[in-house]
Each structure stands twice: as structure tokens, then as C-alpha cells.
Amino acid sequence: MQRSMSLQSCALALGALLASSIVAAEGPSPAERAIEYRKAVYTVIGGNFGPVGAVLQGKAPYNAADVRVRAERVAFMAGLAAEAFPDISKTGDTKAKPEIWTDTAGFQKAMEALATSTTALVDLLKTDQTDSAAFKAAAGKVGESCKGCHDKFKAK
Amino acid sequence: MQRSMSLQSCALALGALLASSIVAAEGPSPAERAIEYRKAVYTVIGGNFGPVGAVLQGKAPYNAADVRVRAERVAFMAGLAAEAFPDISKTGDTKAKPEIWTDTAGFQKAMEALATSTTALVDLLKTDQTDSAAFKAAAGKVGESCKGCHDKFKAK
Numbered sequence: 001m002q003r004s005m006s007l008q009s010c011a012l013a014l015g016a017l018l019a020s021s022i023v024a025a026e027g028p029s030p031a032e033r034a035i036e037y038r039k040a041v042y043t044v045i046g047g048n049f050g051p052v053g054a055v056l057q058g059k060a061p062y063n064a065a066d067v068r069v070r071a072e073r074v075a076f077m078a079g080l081a082a083e084a085f086p087d088i089s090k091t092g093d094t095k096a097k098p099e100i101w102t103d104t105a106g107f108q109k110a111m112e113a114l115a116t117s118t119t120a121l122v123d124l125l126k127t128d129q130t131d132s133a134a135f136k137a138a139a140g141k142v143g144e145s146c147k148g149c150h151d152k153f154k155a156k
Numbered sequence: 157m158q159r160s161m162s163l164q165s166c167a168l169a170l171g172a173l174l175a176s177s178i179v180a181a182e183g184p185s186p187a188e189r190a191i192e193y194r195k196a197v198y199t200v201i202g203g204n205f206g207p208v209g210a211v212l213q214g215k216a217p218y219n220a221a222d223v224r225v226r227a228e229r230v231a232f233m234a235g236l237a238a239e240a241f242p243d244i245s246k247t248g249d250t251k252a253k254p255e256i257w258t259d260t261a262g263f264q265k266a267m268e269a270l271a272t273s274t275t276a277l278v279d280l281l282k283t284d285q286t287d288s289a290a291f292k293a294a295a296g297k298v299g300e301s302c303k304g305c306h307d308k309f310k311a312k
Contacts, residue, residue, distance in 0.1 A: 037203040043196035044236065047189075076232055080200065 034089035038096070041080045048073040049142065055131070056139045062131035071125055074142065075118035082111045095155040110149040117141040190245035194252070197236045204229040205298065211287070212295045218287035227281055230298065231274035238267045251311040266305040273297040 028036065048070040054060035055067060085100055085107075100107045121138040128134055184192065204226040210216035211223060241256055241263075256263045277294040284290055 033203075037199060040196035040199035040203070043193060044200055047193040047196070073236065080229065 031088045031092050034084075034086050035092050035094045035096075038081075038084035038089060038094070041077060041084050045074055045077045045081065048077070049146070052139055053143060056136060056143065062135075064125075064129040067135075068122075068125045068129065071118065071121045071139075071142075075115075075122045078111075078115045078118050081114065097153050097155055100153050107149075107153055110145070110153060113145040113148060114142070117145045187244045187248050190240075190242050191248050191250045191252075194237075194240035194245060194250070197233060197240050201230055201233045201237065204233070205302070208295055209299060212292060212299065218291075220281075220285040223291075224278075224281045224285065227274065227277045227295075227298075231271075231278045234267075234271045234274050237270065253309050253311055256309050263305075263309055266301070266309060269301040269304060270298070273301045 051060060052067055052070050052074070055062050085096065087101065089096065090098065090101055117138070121135075121142055124134055124138045207216060208223055208226050208230070211218050241252065243257065245252070246254065246257055273294070277291075277298055280290055280294045
């Protein structure tokens with residue numbers, strides 16, 4: 001009986017071990033998770049800046065409440081984006097260019113442009129909630145900060 | 157010359173038309189984009205709550221600054237999650253269950269549990285930045301709100 005229990009315990013332990021090995025082998029690696037996380041951050045940024053860009057391009061009407069909440073989200077997400085390029089995420093299924101990790105000063109400047117431009121847009125919207133020239137300029141600067149970074153640090 | 161110009165214009169216009177058709181056919185549909193956006197929102201939530209959960213489970217040391225910023229992010233993202241289930245995103249490559257759109261009161265309650273529990277955690281962390289029983293309880297409630305919603309509204 002004791003021997004049988006022992007065998008059973010052993011089998012269970014082995015099963016658990018194998019299962020965890022399989023999970024480890026099949027699950028995403030820390031690098032893959034970091035890249036997936038980064039893409040998610042940018043998908044959320046794009047999903048919220050997209051409608052602001054549409055207003056900017058005259059493709060959608062200006063909606064003060066919507067523009068404001070989306071601008072706040074993009075500004076908030078800028079902080080997450082800046083942290084989404086850990087060393088482990090250099091290679092893999094990513095369009096992030098190696099220059100991100102070699103030209104760290106240039107990349108930091110590009111990330112700061114995103115933070116500065118999105119904060120400026122949010123600040124403007126606290127007092128000016130109209131489709132004004134100032135709004136167009138501030139939102140345009142956010143778009144430029146996106147494009148500036150992509151041109152330099154994102155593969156086509 | 158005029159005829160040649162005309163043909164050229166026609167060819168260019170046709171080329172542009174075909175290119176736009178190809179883009180339209182190959183690009184993601186609004187439903188696919190909505191589902192991708194939703195998944196991204198939850199990836200960002202998971203990527204930030206994960207380390208808090210690790211502290212909760214004793215798998216990582218308590219780091220006050222890290223716990224706080226991650227809790228703030230999860231609380232912020234709760235607002236985006238609540239809006240990430242538009243009708244167009246009911247079907248497709250998603251684990252979102254139909255009950256989300258049929259049991260709207262139940263789903264709203266589950267989303268409110270996420271908002272309430274994450275806000276409570278952020279509020280606690282304003283005064284208590286230690287690995288206290290109160291922290292464990294508040295962070296545990298966030299985990300419960302995740303699990304509660306997934307059990308009911310997310311396919312395995």
C-alpha cells in the first residue's frame with residue numbers, strides 16, 4: 001500500500017513536472033511577452049490617436065469630450081511606451097530597429113517628444129475645447145512625434 | 157500626345173483604385189480592429205497587474221514605487237476596457253462570450269468591479285505603501301474581479 005502510494009505520488013509529481021515543462025516550452029518567452037506588450041501599448045495609442053487624427057484631417061467632426069479623453073489616454077500611454085523597450089525585446093517578431101538600443105540619446109529624445117507633445121495637447125484642451133488652429137497645431141505635433149520616431153526607429 | 161496623356165492618367169487612376177481595393181481587402185476590418193484593440197487593452201492590463209500579482213503570491217518582493225505605478229495603470233486601463241466591447245466586435249478571433257452582449261447588466265457589474273477594485277487599490281496605496289494585509293486584500297480583490305469576469309464572460 002505504501003509502495004503504491006509512493007508510486008502514485010511519484011507519477012503525479014512527474015506529471016506536474018512534465019506539464020510545467022510543456023507550458024514553459026510552449027508559452028511565450030520573456031522576450032516574446034515584452035514584444036507583445038509593446039505592440040499592445042502602441043495598438044492602444046493608435047486606437048486612441050486615430051480618431052484625433054481623423055478630426056485633424058477633416059475626416060471626422062470635432063467632438064470635444066471624445067478628443068479630450070483620447071488625448072489624455074495617449075498622454076498616459078506615452079509613459080508606458082517609454083518603458084516598453086527592454087533589452088530583451090531587441091530581437092524577435094518586431095519592427096523596432098536596433099538604433100533604439102544603439103542611439104539611446106536619439107531614441108530618448110524621440111520618446112520625450114511624444115510625452116511633451118501629448119502633454120501639451122492635454123493642457124491645451126483644458127482651456128480650449130474647439131476645433132481651433134491651436135488644437136490643430138498641438139494635435140499635429142503629436143502626429144509629428146509619432147512619425148518622427150517611426151521614421152527613425154521603426155522598420156517599414 | 158493628348159491621347160497618350162489620357163491613357164496615362166487612366167492607368168494611374170486605375171492603379172490607384174486597384175491599390176486602394178487591395179489595401180481595403182487586405183487590411184483588417186473595423187471588427188478585427190476592435191478585437192485587436194480590446195486584446196491590446198487586456199495585454200496592457202495583464203502586463204501591469206502581473207507583477208502586482210507576483211508580489212501578492214510572494215513570488216516577487218514588494219516594491220512600493222513599482223506597485224503603485226502599476227496599480228495606477230491598471231485602474232486607468234479599466235476605463236478603456238469598459239469601452240472595448242462594441243457590438244461590431246461580437247464575433248471573430250475573440251474569446252469574448254456572447255453573454256457580454258446578452259447579459260449586459262451582469263457584464264456591466266463585472267466591469268464596475270474592475271473599476272471599483274482598482275480605484276480602491278490606488279486609493280489605499282496613497283496612504284499605505286507597504287506589503288500589508290490591507291494591500292493583499294485590496295490587490296486580491298482586483299485579481300478576483302479579473303477572475304470573476306473571465307469565468308463568466310471569457311471562453312477558455
